[in-house]
Structures are given as C-alpha cells and as structure tokens.
Amino acid sequence: xxxDTARLRVKTWxxxxxxxxxxxxGNFFLKKGMPGSLGSPLEYVTVLFRPYVALGVxxxxxxxxxxxxxxxxxxxxxxxxxxxxxxxxxxLEGRLWLHEAITVxxxxxxALIMAGVALVxxxxxxxxxxxxxxxxxxxx
Amino acid sequence: MRWIFIAITVAATxxxxxxxxxxxxxxxEIHDFxxxxxxxxxxxxxxxxxxxxxxxxxxxxxxxxxxLLSVSELSFAVPATAVTYVLETALAKYLLHEHVNWLRWxxxALVVCGVALVxx
Numbered sequence: 001x002x003x004d005t006a007r008l009r010v011k012t013w014x015x016x017x018x019x020x021x022x023x024x025x026g027n028f029f030l031k032k033g034m035p036g037s038l039g040s041p042l043e044y045v046t047v048l049f050r051p052y053v054a055l056g057v058x059x060x061x062x063x064x065x066x067x068x069x070x071x072x073x074x075x076x077x078x079x080x081x082x083x084x085x086x087x088x089x090x091x092l093e094g095r096l097w098l099h100e101a102i103t104v105x106x107x108x109x110x111a112l113i114m115a116g117v118a119l120v121x122x123x124x125x126x127x128x129x130x131x132x133x134x135x136x137x138x139x140x
Numbered sequence: 141m142r143w144i145f146i147a148i149t150v151a152a153t154x155x156x157x158x159x160x161x162x163x164x165x166x167x168x169e170i171h172d173f174x175x176x177x178x179x180x181x182x183x184x185x186x187x188x189x190x191x192x193x194x195x196x197x198x199x200x201x202x203x204x205x206x207x208l209l210s211v212s213e214l215s216f217a218v219p220a221t222a223v224t225y226v227l228e229t230a231l232a233k234y235l236l237h238e239h240v241n242w243l244r245w246x247x248x249a250l251v252v253c254g255v256a257l258v259x260x
Contacts, residue, residue, distance in 0.1 A: 067160075068160060068164055068185070068191075069164075069170050071160060071161045071164040071165070072164040072165070072167055072168065072169050072170045073169040073170070075232060075236070075238040075239075076157065076158065076161040076228060076229075076231075076232040076236060076238065077228075077229045077232035077233065077236075077238045077240050077244050077248070078238075078244070079161075080157075080225055080228055080229065080232075080248065080251075081225070081244070081247040081248055081250075081251045084225075084251045084254070084255065087254070087255050087258055087259075088258075091258050105257050105258075105260065106257065106258050108254075108257050109253075109254045109255065109256070109257030109258030109259075110254065110258060111254070112250045112251070112253050112254030112257060113250065113251050113254030113255065113258070114254075115250050115254075116246070116247040116248065116249070116250030116251040116254060117247065117251070119243045119244075119246050119247040119250070120243060120244055120247035120248075123243040124239075124241065124243050124244055128238050128239035129165070129236060129237055129238050129239075130237075
C-alpha cells in the first residue's frame with residue numbers, strides 16, 4: 001500500500017511538472033509569435049504556421065493531454081492549487097527575460113501561492129477518492 | 141457587461157474542469173504509457189460524454205474570457221476569475237467526493253489571494 005502511494009506521488013509530481021511547464025512555455029511562445037493584431041479571417045489560419053505560434057499550440061495541446069492524464073488518478077482539489085505554480089513562473093518570467101522589477105505586492109502574491117501549493121502538496125495525498133473506476137469501467 | 145462575461149467565464153470554466161475530472165475518473169487511472177495503449181485510451185476518452193461536455197464548456201469559457209478581456213484589463217479579469225478555485229474545490233468535495241480537509245481549503249484560499257495580488 002505504501003509502495004503504491006509512493007508510486008502515485010512520483011507519477012503525480014512528474015505529470016504536474018509537465019502540466020505547469022507546458023502551460024507557461026506554451027503561452028510564452030504563443031505571445032512571442034502572435035502579431036499585434038489579426039486582420040482577415042484567413043490570418044487566423046496562416047498565423048498557425050509561424051514557428052513560435054505552432055510551438056505554442058503544440059505545447060498547449062501537450063498541456064491539455066497531460067492535465068487530463070493527471071486527473072485520471074489525482075484529485076481535482078489537489079491538481080488545482082498545485083498547478084497554480086504556473087502563475088508564479090509567469091510572474092518571474094518578466095524578471096528573467098525582460099528584467100522588469102517585481103513589486104512588493106507581486107512578491108507577496110508569489111509567497112501566498114507557494115504557501116498554498118506547499119500546504120496541499122506536502123500535507124495531503126494526491127488521491128483521496130476511492131478508485132472504483134476500473135470495476136465500473138469493466139461493467140460498461 | 142463585464143460582470144456578465146465574468147459570470148459566464150467562471151460558470152463555464154468550473155463546469156468544464158469538473159466535468160473533465162469526472163470523465164477522467166470514470167475512465168480510470170492511466171498506467172500504461174506505451175503508444176498502443178495510449179491510443180486505445182484516447183479512443184475511449186473522446187467518446188466519453190463527460191469529456192465531450194467538458195470540451196464544450198471549455199470552448200464557451202475561452203470565448204467568454206476573450207470577450208471579458210475586450211472590455212476589461214487583465215488585472216481585473218485574472219483575479220475575478222480566480223473564484224473558480226474555490227468553486228471547484230467545493231464541487232470536488234460534494235460532487236467528486238474528494239476528501240477536502242482544512243489544508244486543501246487553506247491552499248485554495250491562499251492561491252486565490254496570491255493570484256489576486258500577483259495580477260492586480
């Protein structure tokens with residue numbers, strides 16, 4: 001049983017990392033590749049062939065798939081706060097690439113988010129619901 | 141007007157994410173990551189009514205959010221829609237029967253306050 005819990009934890013951490021990074025990087029590349037404004041309806045399609053936009057879309061598809069996979073075993077009330085680390089990374093992004101200063105208010109927000117993530121990820125198990133899906137699935 | 145867009149965004153996001161969790165739970169834990177097995181899982185999941193419902197709700201949420209961004213600042217839209225964390229945590233408890241203890245409630249509340257501070 002404890003071995004099963006450990007296995008679930010490793011799997012959850014791995015997929016949570018993929019979910020967070022693919023979302024943050026996907027949005028980053030999408031923003032980088034998007035022109036200021038889109039004119040004709042055709043542009044909405046042709047924009048997808050820009051390398052950065054295509055990379056961004058691919059990462060966001062990966063994000064959706066990884067998130068769905070993660071939710072196949074982990075609690076929604078666990079996944080939600082834990083993947084909020086993405087907001088922190090977005091806040092730090094400006095400082096890393098654009099050398100923007102981070103205001104005190106933002107640091108306070110980052111601290112609160114990280115505290116929330118720490119409480120949930122260290123204090124609770126990734127799965128608390130009874131996994132009866134397999135027996136139900138077999139009955140379908 | 142923006143309150144209507146917020147209401148639609150929040151309702152659709154919450155419905156979409158809860159339905160997605162319901163659908164994936166009904167599918168059961170994915171543990172075989174070989175391409176063939178993943179393909180078979182995908183074929184089942186795209187026919188899962190909860191997942192289809194989730195995608196429709198997420199589509200509505202996406203366009204409602206775009207509409208919201210067209211009438212308000214990001215610094216208003218992001219914290220206003222962060223309410224979904226609390227709503228979804230409540231639904232996870234009552235609908236998905238997850239064990240939401242005080243640590244999880246605290247975590248969700250801290251994240252909402254943090255998101256508001258980061259984006260305000």
